[in-house]
Amino acid sequence: MNSALDWKTGSYYQNRRLQQRIKKAVLFIVLSAVGLTFVIPFWWMISTSLKSMDEIMQYPPSFLPGHWRFHNYVETWTSIDFTRFTLNTLMVACISVTAHVISNSFVAYGFAKIRFPGRNILFSIVLSTMIIPGFVTLIPQYIMFAKIHWVGTYLPLTVPGFFGNAFQIFLLRQFYLGIPNELIEAAKIDGANHFYIWRKIMIPLSLPAIIMVAISTFTASWNDFVGPVIYLTNESHYTLQIALQSFKVSSGLNQWHYLMAGSVIALTPIVVMFFLFQKYFIQGMNISAGTKG
Amino acid sequence: MFQRKKFSVILVVMVLIGSTLLAACSSDKKGEPSASVSSPSNSATPGESASPSPSADKPKEKVTLDFWAHWGSTTRRPIIEKIVSDFNASQDRIFVKYSFQPFGEGWTKELAAIAAGNPPDVIIQDIFTVGQRAEKKQAVNLSEFLSKDPSVKDRFFEQLWDTVLYNNEPYALPFNTDTRFLYYNKKAFAEVGLDPNSPPTTWAELETFAKKLDKKNGKRYDRIGYHANNAGGWDLWVQNSDGKLLIDREGPHYNSDAKVEALKWVKGWDDRLGKKEMDAFKATFGSKQNDPFVIGKLAMTVQTGTFFAQIKDFMNPDDIGFAPVPEMKPGSGNWTFGGGFTLEIPYGAKHPEESWEFMKYMTDIAAQKYWGQYLFDNIANKEAANDPDLSANPVYKFATENMKWTLISPVPNNAPDYKNIANPFIEKALLGQEDPKSALDKAQAGVENLMKTTK
Numbered sequence: 209m210n211s212a213l214d215w216k217t218g219s220y221y222q223n224r225r226l227q228q229r230i231k232k233a234v235l236f237i238v239l240s241a242v243g244l245t246f247v248i249p250f251w252w253m254i255s256t257s258l259k260s261m262d263e264i265m266q267y268p269p270s271f272l273p274g275h276w277r278f279h280n281y282v283e284t285w286t287s288i289d290f291t292r293f294t295l296n297t298l299m300v301a302c303i304s305v306t307a308h309v310i311s312n313s314f315v316a317y318g319f320a321k322i323r324f325p326g327r328n329i330l331f332s333i334v335l336s337t338m339i340i341p342g343f344v345t346l347i348p349q350y351i352m353f354a355k356i357h358w359v360g361t362y363l364p365l366t367v368p369g370f371f372g373n374a375f376q377i378f379l380l381r382q383f384y385l386g387i388p389n390e391l392i393e394a395a396k397i398d399g400a401n402h403f404y405i406w407r408k409i410m411i412p413l414s415l416p417a418i419i420m421v422a423i424s425t426f427t428a429s430w431n432d433f434v435g436p437v438i439y440l441t442n443e444s445h446y447t448l449q450i451a452l453q454s455f456k457v458s459s460g461l462n463q464w465h466y467l468m469a470g471s472v473i474a475l476t477p478i479v480v481m482f483f484l485f486q487k488y489f490i491q492g493m494n495i496s497a498g499t500k501g
Numbered sequence: 502m503f504q505r506k507k508f509s510v511i512l513v514v515m516v517l518i519g520s521t522l523l524a525a526c527s528s529d530k531k532g533e534p535s536a537s538v539s540s541p542s543n544s545a546t547p548g549e550s551a552s553p554s555p556s557a558d559k560p561k562e563k564v565t566l567d568f569w570a571h572w573g574s575t576t577r578r579p580i581i582e583k584i585v586s587d588f589n590a591s592q593d594r595i596f597v598k599y600s601f602q603p604f605g606e607g608w609t610k611e612l613a614a615i616a617a618g619n620p621p622d623v624i625i626q627d628i629f630t631v632g633q634r635a636e637k638k639q640a641v642n643l644s645e646f647l648s649k650d651p652s653v654k655d656r657f658f659e660q661l662w663d664t665v666l667y668n669n670e671p672y673a674l675p676f677n678t679d680t681r682f683l684y685y686n687k688k689a690f691a692e693v694g695l696d697p698n699s700p701p702t703t704w705a706e707l708e709t710f711a712k713k714l715d716k717k718n719g720k721r722y723d724r725i726g727y728h729a730n731n732a733g734g735w736d737l738w739v740q741n742s743d744g745k746l747l748i749d750r751e752g753p754h755y756n757s758d759a760k761v762e763a764l765k766w767v768k769g770w771d772d773r774l775g776k777k778e779m780d781a782f783k784a785t786f787g788s789k790q791n792d793p794f795v796i797g798k799l800a801m802t803v804q805t806g807t808f809f810a811q812i813k814d815f816m817n818p819d820d821i822g823f824a825p826v827p828e829m830k831p832g833s834g835n836w837t838f839g840g841g842f843t844l845e846i847p848y849g850a851k852h853p854e855e856s857w858e859f860m861k862y863m864t865d866i867a868a869q870k871y872w873g874q875y876l877f878d879n880i881a882n883k884e885a886a887n888d889p890d891l892s893a894n895p896v897y898k899f900a901t902e903n904m905k906w907t908l909i910s911p912v913p914n915n916a917p918d919y920k921n922i923a924n925p926f927i928e929k930a931l932l933g934q935e936d937p938k939s940a941l942d943k944a945q946a947g948v949e950n951l952m953k954t955t956k
Contacts, residue, residue, distance in 0.1 A: 351613075351617045353617075354618065437602070438609070443601060450603060454574060457577065
C-alpha cells in the first residue's frame with residue numbers, strides 16, 4: 209500500500225531515480241545477454257578441452273564436463289613440443305612488436321611533423337599499399353626471400369616489420385597531428401634534433417597510440433598462420449598456430465580435446481594481455497575510430 | 502638510474518635481434534630429425550599402440566631427403582614416423598627427414614617452393630590432381646625411374662595407377678585410397694523387426710528399411726533410418742546409379758537417364774522426411790564434433806573404412822554391420838567412389854633418384870601393411886591390402902574387396918573447377934527450385950563449356 213502511495217505522491221526526483229534505475233537494469237540485462245553470447249563459445253572451448261573424447265561424442269552435449277580431465281592439458285603440452293613452439297611464437301611476436309613500434313612511429317613522425325617536398329604524395333603512396341591484398345604478394349615475396357636464402361628462418365617473419373606498416377603509420381600520424389607544433393619548435397630552439405624530439409617528446413606523448421600498435425602487432429603476429437606455414441621449413445622452428453593444426457585430421461575425427469586444450473593455451477597470453485592493457489586498448493580504439501572520419 | 506633503464510632497453514633489443522640472427526643461422530640445412538613426438542593415449546583411434554623406434558642417427562655422408570605430409574595427429578604421426586624410421590635404419594646412403602605440414606596449406610607452400618626452386622624432395626599430394634601438376638611442370642616425370650623398375654606399377658590397384666598417369670606417363674606413386682560402403686546398426690534393425698544379418702541390397706530395400714527405422718517423437722525425429730544426401734551425399738548416389746563418375750578423363754557424365762532418376766530419388770528423401778527437419782538435423786551435426794550414426798541418431802550411413810576407428814572406440818563393433826552400397830536395381834552394381842593421396846617428387850627437387858628409392862619403399866608391402874594395419878586406411882598396394890594379417894580384420898577385408906566397386910579418376914586438366922560450375926544447379930534441384938533433368942543438363946553443358954574454353 210505504502211509503495212502504491214509513493215507512486216502517486218512521489219516527487220519528481222523519486223520518479224526520475226526510478227526511471228534511471230529501470231534504464232540501468234534494462235541496459236545491464238541487454239549487456240549481460242550480449243556478453244554471454246561472446247562468452248559461450250569461449251566456455252565451450254574450455255569445456256571441450258576438459259572432456260574425454262567419449263564425452264565429446266555424447267549427444268546431447270554436456271555444458272559442463274562430467275569428469276574434469278585436466279590431464280588433457282598435460283597430454284597436449286607433451287604430445288607436441290609445446291614449450292618450444294610457444295617460445296618460438298613469443299620470440300617472433302616480441303621482435304615484430306619492437307620492429308613495428310620503432311619503424312612506424314618514426315615514419316609517422318616524419319609524415320606528421322617534418323615538412324619536405326612531396327610529403328603528401330609519398331604518404332598517399334604509403335597508404336595505397338593498403339589496398340594490395342597480402343596473397344597477391346605472397347609468391348613474389350617468397351621467391352625474393354628464397355633468393356636471399358631467408359626461407360627456413362624467422363627473418364621473413366620479422367625483418368619486414370622494420371620497414372613500416374601503412375595502417376599503423378597512418379594511425380600514429382593522425383595521433384601526432386594532434387600534438388601541438390609549438391612543443392617541437394620549442395625543442396628545436398633548445399637545440400634538439402628530430403631524432404631527439406621523436407624519442408623524448410613524441411613517444412612519451414603518444415603512449416596510448418604506441419601501445420595500441422604494440423598490442424595489435426603482438427596479436428597479429430601471435431595468431432599469424434600463413435606466414436609461418438609458408439616460410440618455416442624446420443619443424444623445430446614452427447609456431448603455435450601451425451602446431452595446433454597437428455590435432456586436425458584430413459579424414460576422420462579431429463582430436464577435439466587436444467585441439468581445444470591447445471587453443472586455450474594459445475589464447476591465454478592474448479586474454480591476459482587484453483586485461484593488463486585494457487585501458488590503453490580502449491584508448492587506442494578511440495584513436496582508430498577517430499581517425500576514420 | 503635513467504642510464505640503467507636505457508641500458509636495459511638496449512640490452513633487450515640486442516638480445517631479441519641476436520636471437521633472430523641465431524634462429525636464422527640455425528636454418529634447416531643440417532637435416533636433423535624433426536621434433537620428437539610422443540604418443541599420448543587417444544581414445545579416438547587405434548594408432549596409440551604403435552610406438553615409433555628412435556630415428557636412426559644420420560652420418561654426414563648420407564643424402565638427406567625432406568619429406569612433407571599432412572599427418573601430424575597423435576594417431577597418424579607415430580605411424581608415418583615409424584615407417585620413415587624403418588627406412589632410415591635400412592639405409593646407408595639416404596636419410597629422410599619428415600616434416601608435418603598443415604593439410605592443404607602444405608600444398609600452397611609446395612607451389613611457392615617450386616616457384617622459388619627449393620621444393621621438398623618428396624611430398625604427399627592429392628590423387629585427383631596429379632595431371633594438373635604434371636602439365637604445369639610441378640611434378641617430376643617418373644618414367645625414367647619406372648623403366649629401371651617396371652614391376653613397381655603392378656603393385657597398385659588399376660584405377661589408382663590410372664590416376665597418376667598424364668599422357669600415359671607416371672608423375673606419382675599412389676600411397677593410400679578410400680572406399681565408401683554402408684554401415685548399419687544391427688540393434689536398431691532387431692528393434693524394428695528387421696533381420697540384423699540382411700542389410701539392404703537395393704535402393705528400394707534401403708528406403709523400405711529406412712522407413713521402418715525412423716523413430717518420430719511429435720514433430721522431431723529421435724532417429725532417422727537413413728537420408729540419402731546427409732548420410733552419403735547426392736554425388737555418391739548419382740554415380741552409383743550408372744557406375745560412371747560425374748567427371749573422368751573422357752569428360753563430364755552428368756545427365757544420363759540413370760543419374761536424372763538418381764537425383765530425383767535423392768530429393769525424394771527430403772520430400773518424405775521434411776526439408777526443414779533434415780536441415781535442422783544436418784545443422785545439429787554440422788560441426789562434426791560428433792557423428793549421428795555413432796550416437797544412435799542415424800541407423801544407416803555410408804562412410805569410408807577409416808570410420809570403423811570411431812565405431813571401435815565409441816560403439817560396440819559387434820552391433821554394427823557393413824555391406825556394399827545398395828545398387829539402384831538388381832544387377833546395376835554396388836558402385837561407390839574413392840579418393841586418396843600420392844607420393845610425388847616436386848619439380849626442381851635436388852635428389853630425385855634417392856626420392857624414388859624412398860617412394861618405392863613407401864609403396865612396398867611392409868610400409869603399406871603397417872599403415873593399413875593401424876589406421877584402417879585402404880592402401881594402394883594390392884598385395885599388402887590382401888595380406889592375411891590385414892584381412893583378419895573383417896572391416897579391412899571388406900574394404901579391400903569393395904575396391905572392385907570403387908570409381909576413382911583424375912579430374913581433367915581443363916576442368917579443375919568443375920564443381921563450382923555444376924554444383925549450384927544440383928543444389929537448386931535439391932531445393933526444389935529446378936527440375937532434376939534440367940539441372941543435370943545445365944551442369945553437363947556448363948562443364949563441357951568450361952572444358953572447351955579452358956583448352
